[in-house]
Amino acid sequence: MVKTPSDKWKNNILKYKKQCQTILEVSNNIRYAGVINNYGRTLTGVIKPNLKPLLKSEDVKHEFFITSTLLSLRKNNTSFGKLDHILLKHSKVNVLILQKSDVTFYISINSKEKSLEKIISSIKKTI
Structure with a gap:
């Protein structure tokens, strides 16, 4: 049976x-x-169960648009080499951005987390 584009x-x-x-289980x-x-x-x-989102729906749209714009503007810049990940540190959360193929993984992590490199490494293995 041939898969339709919708099935794919x-x-x-x-x-x-x-x-x-x-990723949430990491x-x-x-x-x-x-x-x-x-x-x-x-x-x-997927948001962790029983957590209240920090952003409202409209703010989420803006955040994701900004993220995608940043990545698309950097896409053709090869001077620095291939992008590994982006980590945005805020007072409440850290935002990890990873690209794979033509999609972007957007992950928020509590800012209290001390072993970020270990978490980043584990997440990269899952995607």
């Missing part, structure tokens, strides 16, 4: 959702794991 799309979204759930300090496309649209996302 659904399979990819399901794969991304499973990866996000696996550490209790991971609040959110999501996947966005090149235009900043959410493909899937």
Whole structure:
């Protein structure tokens, strides 16, 4: 049986959702794991159960648009070499941004987490 483009799309979204759930299991300090496309649209996302989101819906859209714009502007800049990850440190959370193929993984981690490098390494292995 030949898979239609719709079937392939659904399979990819399901794969991304499973990866996000696996990312949440890496550490209790991971609040959110999501996947966005090149235009900043959410493909899937999972927030840790029983947590109140820090951002409102409109703020999330803006955040993801800014992230996708930043990555698209840097895409053609090879002077620094291949992008490994981006870590944005805020007072409440750290935001980890990873790219794989044509999607971006957006992960928020409590700022109290001390072993960020270990978590980043574990997350990279899951995607």
